Amino acid sequence: MSYDLVVIGTGPGGYVCAIRAAQLGLKVAVVEKRKSHGGTCLNVGCIPSKALLHASEMFEEAGHTFASLGISVGKPKLDLAQMMVHKQETVDANVNGVAFLLKKNKIEPFHGTASIPAAGRVFVTGDDGKTQELETKSIVIATGSESTALPGVEIDEKTVVTSTGAIELTAVPKELLVVGAGVIGLEIGSVWSRLGAKVTVVEYLDRILPGMDDEIAKQFQRILQKQGFEFHLGSKVTKVETGKKGGATVTVEPAAGGEGKTLSADIVLVAIGRRPNTEGLGLEAAGVATERGRVVIDDHFKTNVAGIYAIGDVVRGPMLAHKAEDEGVAVAEIIAGKHGHVNYDVIPGIIYTAPEVAAIGRTEEELKASGVAYKVGKFPFTANGRARAIRHTDGFVKVLADAATDRVLGCHIIGPHAGDLIAEVAVLMEFGGSSEDLARTCHAHPTLSEAVKEAAMAVEKRQIHM
16 A cells, blocks of 8 residues: 555644645555544543543532622532543544544544554554555654653552543542642642642642743742642652552652652652653664654654654654644645744643643743843733633733834733633734734723733833723
């Protein structure tokens, strides 16, 4: 069987790449090791976690906000089994949607484990052990990533879990210990916290959300603590012992060294990051260069072997589904003879907690470190009429603009629907817009987006409602 393009992996990067290539007239096949398409994101990551985040937020609202709105429903009762049904229905709808799109675009799917013996050839080994060979002009590696293990700690996905096991729990843990104060740990911690768990977070660094704007991270930590989170920062987990009847005893020591202490938990979630999925692909034999597990690519997604490309979590850059999607489109266009491109300076990052956190572009710390003179405009949601109306006033918008040119260099939001609000800043930055451009654009009233406009106005100290 011969193709123009074989894409290995049908996560957000892979399936989008395959569809775009098919749109451009290429004969395309995809290889997926799971029974269903969509990768980590649709099956056990972004999509199911968002379903649970939403459901748990509704539970929280019903228990704590409804009464103040004049809605009396009594104390809400948790039906965790039904919540998991909602999660699975969401997953099924999405993965079935991807299967439909592949079929619609005449993309041939193969299920099994892929390996690359050489450029132009892909072996697919099915569950039955049988191997078939695909011939192809081009190969795109889009195999994604998996949870990073904690040295010396065994993951059983029952008591000690990754994010995969953490969204499959059949009962709300009394105590959940999260190792790692990154996006995944805080999102999943939020789910179980809202449903009744006592959440403790252990983080090696002396702050949460490494790489995030420092002011935003500090405010977010305060909000989470108000919600019941307990943080042990500058600390490392050195041992996890599981009991025969469930539960775990966790040894925590200062990161800088010193005397440790033990913490108990029903469930331990290991969320210290993710690592690229390259094992078993045969990259070494094919001569494809890797660096610290990631496939090395040039600015056009090419590896060092002609005809082999790579995108998504398996290459450099943030491990984000939408980054992988943009790369998928770009590489498909390059392979088809067009000019695909990704602007890595304008990729938003979102934390889907309540409140949400969103970021795009540079942080204040990055601008200071690179010696860029900048101006700051800030506006709090407490001064936004719509935020007051929906009783979600925690947080603020921060706009960072070049002091000389006024070009917007970054934006950071903590507050209601931050993930949606950041989109207009992404468009603005993509077109090289200024804070003045944003400040003079009419925003509907009353909306949350007015807080973004006022933050842009605040760059020149001319916000109205503060």
